[in-house]
Amino acid sequence: MTAGTASLAELQAELCFIAAERTGVRLDALRVDGIREVATSLLAKAGDAEAAFAAVHAADPELMARLEGACVVSETYFYRQPDHFDFIAETVAAMDPSKARVRAWSAGCATGEEAWSLAATLRAATVRELDVLGTDVRRASIDAARRGSYKRRGLRYDGQRASPFEPGTGELIHVREDLRNVTRFEVHNLLEPPPGLDFDVILCRNVLLYFTPEAQTRALSTLKDALAPGGIVLFSPMDLPGAPEGLERVGRSELQAFRRPMPRPSVLPSAPPPRPAARVETERPPPRPRPSPSVADDAVAMHLAALAHLDRGERREAEALLASLCATRPSYIPGLVENALLLTRNGERRQAAQLMREVLERTDGLDPHAVLPGPEPMTVAFYTGSARAFLERHGVTS
Ligand SMILES: C[S@@+](CC[C@H](N)C(=O)[O-])C[C@H]1O[C@@H](n2cnc3c(N)ncnc32)[C@H](O)[C@@H]1O
Incomplete structure (x- = not known):
């Protein structure tokens, strides 16, 4: 190994540790090729290893943003895990009718497909006011999400659920104007406090599976803090080792959907003691024949x-x-x-x-x-x- 390649390897290793620390992504789950590119261009720009290490240790914000963007896996597509969207539609349709607005967050939204699918699902499920937020640590992904235009070729959308797109036949397909009006995107790191509160629905899918256990705990506390009482958060089946503490499971187990419990109603001291409910004698239906255990x-x-x-x-x-x-x-x-x-x-x-x-x-x-x-x-x-x-x-x- 020459002095030059030794410096590059050391710089790359240093950047891997910093990237893991800043994003919560495990060392073995980092995109090493992306980090190598950052190290190579940094070394070329700085001129020598000493200057490159100095820039790294100064935590230059531009460099850190590039590093965070380079180390993560950004794969996503519209209506990924469709049963989640069906479950959200059912949950929102059954919400307290006096609730005027539904707030939703796609946390780790990559290039926006998840947030737009969420917005389209909510728009089809309710006439209430909507506020949809998409966030990601990768700035380039947030820029793409804000553009809301996607290549028609290679689009994994089967047309089975509410379309997020304007009609058209061009090479690029554009997200509906009414969905753009209720959806916004921000750069946000899940290891930081939440970008908002009182969300009724949060999607955080295919993100925590790459995290260290410590980072999972931090991100989970961010997500829990952001949930409204009664709000739900959904993960992908491989994100978590078990049910998050303090949340209750809702729906089928494979949905990995959890609700923040509603606060218990306080008991007023002046309330009269509950009267025993009148017993209503009903005729019991005959027991259904049980099939023998198979x-x-x-x-x-x-x-x-x-x-x-x-x-x-x-x-x-x-x-x-x-x-x-x-x-x-x-x-x-x-x-x-x-x-x-x-x-x-x-x-x-x-x-x-x-x-x-x-x-x-x-x-x-x-x-x-x-x-x-x-x-x-x-x-x-x-x-x-x-x-x-x-x-x-x-x-x-x-
Ligand atoms: C595999 S994509 C999943 C995208 C989408 N949620 C889905 O299921 O299709 C993982 C996303 O998590 C983001 N991510 C990784 N670490 C993050 C962090 N610490 N804070 C916020 N987003 C993060 C990545 O940038 C990437 O866009």
Whole structure:
């Protein structure tokens, strides 16, 4: 190694540590090629290693912003994990009708696709006033999000949900004017205090999975502080090792949706004691005949027990139960997927990928609309979609 390459390697290592500290991203999850580019151009501009290190240690804001932008993974697309948007639409439609405005935050919004999908979903779900905020640590992403124009080619939008786009056929596709009027974007680091308060809906997906546990804790406290009482926050299935403390799970477990509890109503001392409710005798319907327990019932029971362990933070027990579920009931698809997600959170991606491939093999030839028994009945298409998305995301071809 020559003196020049030694300096470049040292500078790059220093920049990796600084990038990890500033963004919360784990060293092994940093985009090293992006950091190398920053180190190379810094060394060329500064003239020698000493001057380059001096600029780094002075924490030049321009340099730090470039570094933060270069080290992160920015992949995103419109309506990613569509069931989240369906859940948000249902939740907002069921909100207290006296609420005049819905506030939503896409935290770690990358180039804006998530925030625009959120705005379009909310606009279709409610006539209330909207205020949608998209934030990201990467300035270039926020600039792109503000432009709100995307290349038509390569756009991953299947047209199934409310369109965020103006009609048109050009090479570029533009976000609807009515959505631009209610959506704004800001540079914000999730390790800092929140950029606003009282959000009814927060999406923070595919961000925390790259963070160190300490950074996850800090970011979670930012997100919790930002939630309105009764507000919900949604993560992607691989973001967190368990349910965040102080929030209650809502919806199906795979939605990773959590609500900030409403404050308990205070009991007024002058309130009269509650009267016992009158007993209304109703004729009981005859008990429904219960099917005899099948292998699927048994597998679902094991699966539910594993989820209960996870909710209580008993990771080891959940791991053992899911491993035994997959070994003894390999045709139970939801168990394979659940186990793969848990293995991924533990960093055992190769084993997880093997299970996801097994999901694809076992669902091959099944009717995609068939509903499989599980903690929540889901279609075959849901499981094949999850397995494909997983293998794609981790660069493993199915
Ligand atoms: C993989 S993208 C996910 C984008 C979008 N949420 C989605 O699910 O499609 C991760 C985003 O998190 C952002 N990010 C990483 N660290 C961050 C931090 N400390 N504060 C705010 N955003 C951060 C990255 O810049 C990137 O845009």
